[in-house]
Amino acid sequence: MTDPNAHPLAVIVRKLGQRTQLDQAETDVLIALPYRAASINTGDHLIREGDRADGCIALLSGFAYLSKIAGDGSRQILGIHLQGDLIGLQAALLHRADHSIQAMTPARVAYIPHQAIIAAAHAHPAIATALWRESFVDTSVASEWLLNVGQRDARRRIAHLLCEIALRQEATGACQPPDYVWPLTQEQVGDATGLTSVHVNRTLQALRADSLIQLSRQRLTITDWPRLRAAGDFSPAYLHLPALPHPVPQRLSA
Amino acid sequence: MTDPNAHPLAVIVRKLGQRTQLDQAETDVLIALPYRAASINTGDHLIREGDRADGCIALLSGFAYLSKIAGDGSRQILGIHLQGDLIGLQAALLHRADHSIQAMTPARVAYIPHQAIIAAAHAHPAIATALWRESFVDTSVASEWLLNVGQRDARRRIAHLLCEIALRQEATGACQPPDYVWPLTQEQVGDATGLTSVHVNRTLQALRADSLIQLSRQRLTITDWPRLRAAGDFSPAYLHLPALPHPVPQRLSA
DNA sequence: CGGGTCGTTGACTCTCATCAACCCTCGTGG
DNA sequence: CCACGAGGGTTGATGAGAGTCAACGACCCG
Numbered sequence: 001m002t003d004p005n006a007h008p009l010a011v012i013v014r015k016l017g018q019r020t021q022l023d024q025a026e027t028d029v030l031i032a033l034p035y036r037a038a039s040i041n042t043g044d045h046l047i048r049e050g051d052r053a054d055g056c057i058a059l060l061s062g063f064a065y066l067s068k069i070a071g072d073g074s075r076q077i078l079g080i081h082l083q084g085d086l087i088g089l090q091a092a093l094l095h096r097a098d099h100s101i102q103a104m105t106p107a108r109v110a111y112i113p114h115q116a117i118i119a120a121a122h123a124h125p126a127i128a129t130a131l132w133r134e135s136f137v138d139t140s141v142a143s144e145w146l147l148n149v150g151q152r153d154a155r156r157r158i159a160h161l162l163c164e165i166a167l168r169q170e171a172t173g174a175c176q177p178p179d180y181v182w183p184l185t186q187e188q189v190g191d192a193t194g195l196t197s198v199h200v201n202r203t204l205q206a207l208r209a210d211s212l213i214q215l216s217r218q219r220l221t222i223t224d225w226p227r228l229r230a231a232g233d234f235s236p237a238y239l240h241l242p243a244l245p246h247p248v249p250q251r252l253s254a
Numbered sequence: 255m256t257d258p259n260a261h262p263l264a265v266i267v268r269k270l271g272q273r274t275q276l277d278q279a280e281t282d283v284l285i286a287l288p289y290r291a292a293s294i295n296t297g298d299h300l301i302r303e304g305d306r307a308d309g310c311i312a313l314l315s316g317f318a319y320l321s322k323i324a325g326d327g328s329r330q331i332l333g334i335h336l337q338g339d340l341i342g343l344q345a346a347l348l349h350r351a352d353h354s355i356q357a358m359t360p361a362r363v364a365y366i367p368h369q370a371i372i373a374a375a376h377a378h379p380a381i382a383t384a385l386w387r388e389s390f391v392d393t394s395v396a397s398e399w400l401l402n403v404g405q406r407d408a409r410r411r412i413a414h415l416l417c418e419i420a421l422r423q424e425a426t427g428a429c430q431p432p433d434y435v436w437p438l439t440q441e442q443v444g445d446a447t448g449l450t451s452v453h454v455n456r457t458l459q460a461l462r463a464d465s466l467i468q469l470s471r472q473r474l475t476i477t478d479w480p481r482l483r484a485a486g487d488f489s490p491a492y493l494h495l496p497a498l499p500h501p502v503p504q505r506l507s508a
Numbered sequence: 509c510g511g512g513t514c515g516t517t518g519a520c521t522c523t524c525a526t527c528a529a530c531c532c533t534c535g536t537g538g
Numbered sequence: 539c540c541a542c543g544a545g546g547g548t549t550g551a552t553g554a555g556a557g558t559c560a561a562c563g564a565c566c567c568g
Contacts, residue, residue, distance in 0.1 A: 094391070150403045238352050
């Protein structure tokens, strides 16, 4: 008997299990899903906008981001995915990817054929529920991003993004607060927040000067969580995280 | 025998049937869903942010919008829903609504208990597929909005919104191009696009001056579709509309 | 007729984009 | 071992697009 936790897809099952109760049979079905594993370099495309994708992607390790290009060539980053996320499921039902997915760091991924996922979902209501729920969480995060970009100023937008990525990393258990991995270039932060990299640079400097964060070379340290959260108007409810590794206050009644 | 097309929920079934093939049994199950119908006034809340909703909403007629409030009180409109849309399904799986839903016009709605929808989905894979697909379309639209707000200037943002709402109205078959209903106040346009109502006003005047649209008192006339589409950097693929009532060119190779 | 909501206009301000350098770090190859 | 180049980060000067404030006008409804 091999340890099921050593199985490549175990990361995915663990993630789904955080939000949806899965019994042994369902876990087994998920682990038994057919897949093709691959190692990906920074910047490589996992899915290209307009592609007719026939599989979704389980992100086994590393970071990836979704993006879309406007007519004038400017790019909007639509979301960021961490280890354990299942990406590109919508293409299973919409037939055409309407955004690109790229690796933000070197990454390990597993391609899973759509039909296998769909079949598992139809056979096990709990699996359908789990997948459906994850996609609603993605929508909820996208909504918060829209609010972020549409209504907040540069400082708040960036502080908010810092909080989100840090907290989601904590949820994966892959980091030791207050230290986090920060894989985004300043240009990517700009594309995620609707700002230019120049302005991102100046704003990050202001956050450093105010002793809210330290940030250099892919490493982020949040030196003052409460003030950063306030600066970013951040309240984590929209992430629908399961019990957090350590308590996080809800909304600050500003 | 009464005409099934006269049933209040027929609008919903027709909408789902546009994107997903449903057989007679599935249609019957949907029509037989329990519901409570209601008439709603402009501005009334259908769901309030933070509510623990136990039902979703079928929009039988009229317009509704989703919104979220930032810490400083400013509001972001996250999306707009038309006749035939099924709204608030996410609350079924996430337990807490993370946005408000309000009527933008007088509306007829039907509340459907979550458990009834979920049960129907579990009993009929095609229903599950239909609902899941609709929610992916919602996400796709939200992504385009994020791109719109993050990357485009005021003129493009507003032109894009005009195109989207007009085209979605055409898809419901409830209007005669080039004339459309325009239920949004300028303040709502601002909240949807991340602009102030003052700036929306000036920008709309510019679009009128350029003879792209006519707009007054809830009525929109698109006098020059090709140029409006170009002005809004609009290409309708993200709406994942079924066959359109009249042909719409794909992306203009700008 | 009066009040409220929505639309319009003008003057002024400010955040953020733009453009253009320059620096640092790191990996590569001669 | 050093030269080189590329990507990413930093800085300054300037200007445009959008926000703010404030007032007024048009329309609708009771």
